[in-house]
Amino acid sequence: MRAEELRRMRANASPDGCQCQRAAALRREEGRLASMALRIGVRCSGAVMALAVVWSVLRPADAEPARSLALVGVAVLVATPFLRVVSLAAAFARGRQWRMLAVSAVVLVLLLAGVLLL
């Protein structure tokens, strides 16, 4: 049953195989860019937050520098999803995926409206 389904799936993909491959490559590229943005954000914020936490444990009496450092790490982490949306928008623009680019623009406008409104 499953083998039959797979065979049909491949058969269905073949008439426009070239376009399907291009679409798959585009999706991989979009995933890669989104992932890269998230990874950069997570690593940078993780490193700063780790430094802050270790500092606060080693020198509990002098917590202010650790707190400021932690705030920087948290701010970078909070900025990470925004960075992901922007990098995906860039990927959509590069792949000429105009409808997806328009969707990303709507998300960015709504996020901005939220920040300004709330």
Place this chain on the structure above:
Amino acid sequence: MAEAILRTVGLLAAGAASGLVGALLGLGGGIFLIPALVLGFGVPMHSAVAAGLVAVIATSSAGGARNAEQGFANVRLGMALETTTVLGALAGALLAHRLPERALLGLFTALQFAVSCVLWKRRQRHADAPVRAEGGLLDGEYHDPASRQTVRYAVLRLPAALAASLGAGVMSALLGVGGGIIKVPALHLFCGVPMKAAAATSNLMIGVTAAASAVVYLGQGRVPALLAAAVSLGVLAGSQGGIWLSRRMSEAGVRRVFAAVTFSIALAMLRRALAG
């Protein structure tokens, strides 16, 4: 100093547990973390909510980094649904004080009980088998190491997913939950998205919703930075464990765990609704 170390280790562990469950099931994890911080560490509620929001972003970003690259998270579907989620969150924030919380909690609880029963009983159907993608804009594809298959799926009934995301956004703002608990079952049951892809896509999306609120908290200076940092570090580690588990568990396994977690959350919500 020993006390500081002990507290930090405890916060890291709480974050790790929340990150593990969040990354596996596509939830933010705030629903477990906030009570743990309030009851276990004596953190005031408003600080716990702020730290919880940051932790949700950590879960989403750490999980998303892997899930997006490997195709588990459908970045296009996620972006499309983020339009209504953010809209819902904005509407929810504006309506927050005009709706009776108790009635909402009751409604939410009934929904959760129903969802957990449906997910638990659900047999292997089209959403679990590779579904032929139709070449649509939002279709997805990933390789599942557990079943050793490349899963291709088409997204069915997009309006239903958009409506669920809108509801998730409103709930998120009103009740302080991530919204994954609404989005994941909706994507799986109505739209034919396999459970793992639904969880990964929801996990990717909740970061944006939480970040929108967290910016406000940050701007108002209401984020307890060291607490949020310690919890988030735990989350970053725990979410790697969640991803590892998700790769090895079967679709049915992930669905059952999700159903069990949904059921226990519904029980907790029911208690809160009854207590008023």
